[in-house]
Amino acid sequence: PSLEYGEPELRLKPNDRALAEAGWSREQLSGIIRSLGNGNFVGEYFNGSKRFNVILRSDAWLTPEELQNVPLYTASNEILALGDLAEITRTAGPSQIRRLDRLRTLTLQVNLPDEIALEAGLDKLKSELTPMLTNMLPPGSMVNYRGTAESLTIALTSLTNSFLLAIIILYLLISAMFQSFKDSLLVITTIPMATVGGIAAIKLLENQQMDLLTMIGFVILLGLVVNNAILLVDRARKAQADGMDRDEAVKNAVLLRIRPILMSTLTSIFGMLPLLLVPGSGTELYRGLAAVIVGGMFLSTLFTLILLPSLLKLFTSDAVTVADLPDLELKNV
Missing domain, CATH: 1.20.1640.10 (Multidrug efflux transporter AcrB transmembrane domain)
Incomplete structure (x- = not known):
């Protein structure tokens, strides 16, 4: 995926205090948000011969304001708008989010010149590029080399x-x-x-x-x-x-x-x-x-x-x- 944040997105930041007063947790709110989007898987139905997935999905909304005003029936027997439980902001994000081994991943494709051997180029990348990327990434991030470089190592x-x-x-x-x-x-x-x-x-x-x-x-x-x-x-x-x-x-x-x-x-x-x-x-x-x-x-x-x-x-x-x-x-x- 591209490293540039060029795709519009909506970012929801939960209000922990409001969630606690409503009797919900962040995990429960995430399931509700999935229901407001593509749908939330809640179980299976078996009719005796086939199994069907049960997906909970709300009515479609067109604008962030409509999403913010969606009424929710809380565990404390109250009806609150989604905007009361989470802050919705317009922002930009990546076009795709890829994961590898359940970890969020960004891929950089490097093509070496014909006159540089694969092993020499790999050593140069590990000695010069890896420290630079490690300093730029958040703590706990990793830099791995895959593709032809991984095949060579194996x-x-x-x-x-x-x-x-x-x-x-x-x-x-x-x-x-x-x-x-x-x-x-x-x-x-x-x-x-x-x-x-x-x-x-x-x-x-x-x-x-x-x-x-x-x-x-x-x-x-x-x-x-x-x-x-x-x-x-x-x-x-x-x-x-x-x-x-x-x-x-x-x-x-x-x-x-x-x-x-x-x-x-x-x-x-x-x-x-x-x-x-x-x-x-x-x-x-x-x-x-x-x-x-x-x-x-x-x-x-x-x-x-x-x-x-x-x-x-x-x-x-x-x-x-x-x-x-x-x-x-x-x-x-």
Whole structure:
């Protein structure tokens, strides 16, 4: 509705003292006023097969003066005019009164320019427009953002929950594969570094926001970054089961797995570089997703090859038997 008061209206202000003397309350007066207007619902009538609403409605009036002089039979056995119980004034009001969750609502429609992302525009509105509106509105008022902004908030919240759920599922699956919660925890440590790499890549891009596709990129990144760590941890455990000590097993795992790790990482990174670097129509939609995967894979690979071997040495005992690795083949010596 329009914010301008351009529609004529009649405002009735109850006279509490006169109402008390007449034996009425404000609630009863409001029902009488509805009866003088479109009608007041008082009950239902059932004729045996159908139900009918019973509406109490007075004779039509044409002018505010006629409304003011309408006689009312009060609870104190008196006949008083409506003007004796309420003050009627001519004024102007809004063309419509809308309510949301039973609260009176005014709607402001904001259309962002094409060059401003939805999330950036929403942050700007919340930081600049919300305080200004809060100061203008009466105490107890609220400012909410709905429409596309609300859909974006719901989608980001849902993807965040999906991201956390995916981490839990990955941890449980890797634990079942390794039959070790400690080894699976070492693999999962690559995820925070990949997340940091993805966020850093987004920050390096100009005017790139955390939109829906970018959040999907973080979920995709989960399944990519753990593969390299799984290769390294699995090779180290098998080397220890073959009789190597801890340091030799970790060194052997790095030497044997560095080539497949680099191959899988480079194929993922170079596969995403066209989406990240090549300009064209529509590329801004996928640039955030590509940046997350490229930055996350790059940083997580450095972590896998440099820091993960150190963690394997710190949190791994020297005694690992063949029984600890049920997927190994037992051979007669």
